Amino acid sequence: MKINENFVVETMGDNRYFFSNRENGKGYYITGRLELDEAMLLKKQPPSLVKIGYLVPADHQVRDRNRINDILNFKQETNAGKLLGWMVAGIILSFFSIIFLSLNHKEIFATELNTMSGIQGAILFFIGILFVHEVFHIIAARMQQIEVIKVGFRLKYYFFPIAYVRILATGHNLKRANVALAGNLADVLLANAYMLLFLNFQEPIYAIAFSLQLTMLFFNYNLLLPTDFTIFLLSLIKKPDFRANAIAYTKFKLKVSKKIKESLLQAGRGVRFAYLAYGLVFYGFLATLMVTFAINIYHILRG
Incomplete structure (x- = not known):
């Protein structure tokens, strides 16, 4: 095992870190006390860091930086x-x-x-x-x-x-x-x-x-x-996942999706109401756009 050199680590304070992976562009918040020393990490192999790919097999390749x-x-x-x-x-x-x-x-x-x-x-x-x-x-x-x-x-x-x-x-x-x-x-x-x-x-x-x-x-x-x-x-406003959470929660409430993160179901009543309100307005807006577009195409085809 070795540290994946494709990662960039940001220290956020209060034992909170942000691990960014240039292989897929994704980022992960990790909370808890971490010894970022390579020897210590390889010895303990924290499951959270293995899961996100920060600790990888020794033959893992390093991705070239974009020019x-x-x-x-x-x-x-x-x-x-x-x-x-x-x-x-x-x-x-x-x-x-x-x-x-x-x-x-x-x-x-x-x-x-x-x-x-x-x-x-x-x-x-x-x-x-x-x-x-x-x-x-x-x-x-x-x-x-x-x-x-x-x-x-x-x-x-x-x-x-x-x-x-x-x-x-x-x-x-x-x-x-x-x-x-x-x-x-x-x-x-x-x-x-x-x-x-x-x-x-x-x-x-x-x-x-x-x-x-x-x-x-x-x-x-x-x-x-x-x-x-x-x-x-x-x-x-430090709510970067709000829209994605709102869409996921609304799909679940409308029975469009059967799976949902447990954290969304455990959110406060006010938060869940905000998710549902945003999601319903979004789908209403999307439906209006699609109907308007279809009507315009119909009129164009009819001449």
């Missing part, structure tokens, strides 16, 4: 509180800018469009969310000395193809909140950029990109969805 971590290698860690303040200020100013420019230049919503400009605008929008949005996540993570594990592609909101960044899990709620909020900052900055490009060049592709970005803002600031803003807010 992004070497490219964006900030020498000094940015204070998480300061970073949060900068981003919140940037988001507030950017929203005021969007509102001010939209009220004074309403022609952006009445621009004549054609098929080609629509395609070009959609491509520009996708470039923004595929690269700028995700790069902001990466920069926020690296500024706080958090390792980036993987960059890839997935479906967002179950049907929307986007790039994604997987970072090493951290036990520090504020750091996790900052990484999530960086995506929201990118969204409002992109909306401002498209607006300014339209005002300067009067090209319909920028009006299309701006409209699509506003739609994205609606979704990305929606607390009912697994969005950056949801992750940010729940991390900020």
